[in-house]
Amino acid sequence: MSAADTVARRQGRGGRERILAAAGQLFAAQGINATGMEQVAEKAPVSKRTLYAHFRTKNDLVVAYLKGLVLTGGTLESVLAREDIPARERILKLFDRLPADVGPVRGCPFIDAAAEFPDPESAVHSFAREQKLRMVQLLAVAAAQLGCREPLALAEQLATLADGAASRAMVLGDADYGRHARAVAEILLERALSGVN
Structure with a gap:
């Protein structure tokens, strides 16, 4: 490029x-x-004036980045929202290998963002919280589709398991750490669905 x-x-x-x-x-x-x-301006490449014309604050930029992940399907929550995948498979995909080709294993971008913006009233933390609540709702829908009698309870257990696995993957630098949590998720599913016709 000239x-x-x-x-x-x-x-x-x-x-x-x-x-x-x-x-x-x-x-x-x-x-x-x-x-x-x-x-960010240097890497884009844009002038700082252009950067601030689009994003008045860094918080605005971070929220837009997180929203972009949701829109492009780059999150666990996005996988759960896909109706073209059977419910059990959607749930178990939460524990698939995390992308680690860009640099260090980062785990869940919403947990990362909430940790870096700890004020619960901040726009970034609030958006991250909304997505984690959405995750539970989507898990409850999938659990109900499987016939689970207590889909919300199972959804909370699975969300806790997935978030814990993502956090440990980040801390340990192990993109495939979810395999451990997947084994537990399969047991939770089996117990929650036992006796379901």
């Missing part, structure tokens, strides 16, 4: 998308708080 093409790309359309892509790469590689807005 210097003129680079300048044209910087000034052209698509700045918001480039900013979100750059932020996503940086957040995955080094964490949210360790990533500065100047780094």
Whole structure:
């Protein structure tokens, strides 16, 4: 790409998308708080003026990034929302190998974001909480589709198990740590569904 093409790309359309892509790469590689807005602008590449025209604050950028993960199906919650996959398979997919090709194993992006923005009133923490509550709702729907008599109780157990596995995967740097939790999830499913016709 020539210097003129680079300048044209910087000034052209698509700045918001480039900013979100750059932020996503940086957040995955080094964490949210360790990533500065100047780094995002440089990686995008856009001017700081363009960055702040699209995202007034870093909180705005982080929430947009998290919303983008939801929209593109890049979260466990997105897998649970897929109706084209049988309910049991959707549940067990929570424990599949985590993507680790971008850098360190990050686990659940919503848990990461909530930990980095601990104020429960912050926009980032609130959005993360909404997604974790959505996860339980989606698990309850899947459990009900399987005929579980207490779908919400099973959903809470499975969500706790999945979140714990994602956290341990991140701490231990083991993208395949979910295999341990999957074995427990299968037992929970078997017990919850025993006697169901």
